[in-house]
Structure formats: C-alpha cells, structure tokens
Amino acid sequence: MTMDFVKDRPIYLQLVETICGDVIKGKLHPGDKLPSVREFALESGVNVNTVQRVYKELEMLELTETKRGQGTFITxxxxxIYKIRxxxxxxxAMQFVSSIESFGFTVDEIIEVLQKKKGDS
Structure with missing residues (x-):
C-alpha cells in the first residue's frame, strides 16, 4: 500500500503526521510496535532513509521509543500523547484559519458557520 504524498511538503513530515494522527485516532495504541524500517518503507513506497528519519523524528517527539533488538514502540x-494531540x-486550526483568511473570510464569520454546524449535529 503505497501512500499518496503532496508535493509541497517533505515526505518524512507527512509520514510523521500520519503516524501521529493514527495514534490520536486510536488506530495505533500505546505500546504498539511499529513495523521495521524496511517493512514501513515497502508499505509506504518510500526510501529506507526516509523512514529512518521518520522514526528519528518520532523519537525526538517522544512519541516512540526504540528498544534495541526489539523494535520501535509507541510510548x-x-x-x-496528549501533548502531541x-x-x-x-x-x-491555524492552517484552517490561515486558509479561510486567504479567501477574505473573517474568523467571526467562520465561527458563525461552525456554530451552525455544531447545532446541526
């Protein structure tokens, strides 16, 4: 299952966000083992060096820990996990606000729309 990546953002950051998102959504749980670097590279269709960088970034975020001889695990x-969430x-939220402002909408206008949407739920 190769992944589709956007061209204007580094692939490793997109993979870091994907894994963080999977933890936040509950697809990955605390203590879960991540695939090996080679397995994940094949799964995602990227270079092994890219996955090594992804795993290094995740470890710097303290979202994962690598246990020598065992693999990489979700903290x-x-x-x-709460802090990353x-x-x-x-x-x-900041990307959203920036995007709507680029169209000329005010934050108040968007809050109004979001409140209506919340009322529809």
Whole structure:
C-alpha cells in the first residue's frame, strides 16, 4: 500500500503526521510496535532513509521509543500523547484559519458557520 504524498511538503513530515494522527485516532495504541524500517518503507513506497528519519523524528517527539533488538514502540506515556494531540489540534486550526483568511473570510464569520454546524449535529 503505497501512500499518496503532496508535493509541497517533505515526505518524512507527512509520514510523521500520519503516524501521529493514527495514534490520536486510536488506530495505533500505546505500546504498539511499529513495523521495521524496511517493512514501513515497502508499505509506504518510500526510501529506507526516509523512514529512518521518520522514526528519528518520532523519537525526538517522544512519541516512540526504540528498544534495541526489539523494535520501535509507541510510548505508553499518556501525557506525551496528549501533548502531541494538543499540538496537532493547534496546528490544524491555524492552517484552517490561515486558509479561510486567504479567501477574505473573517474568523467571526467562520465561527458563525461552525456554530451552525455544531447545532446541526
């Protein structure tokens, strides 16, 4: 299953966000083992060096830990997962606001639309 990537963003960042998103959505759970670097490279259709960089970034975020001879695992620290969730929420919200402002909408107009949407749920 190769993945589709957007051209204007580094692939490794897109993969980091995908894995973070999978943790936040519950597709990956605390303590889950990630595929080996080679397996993930084949799965995603990218170079092994790219996956090594992805795993290094995830470890720097403290979302994963590598156990020598065993593999790479999602952290069991709920505080770390919560922190990453909050960071991603902030990042997505800021991208959204930037995007709507580029069309000339005000934040107040968008809040109004979101409140209507919330009322429809």
């Amino acid at each position: 069991t620290e709920n505080d770390v 909050e960071q991603m929420k902030e990042q997505v």
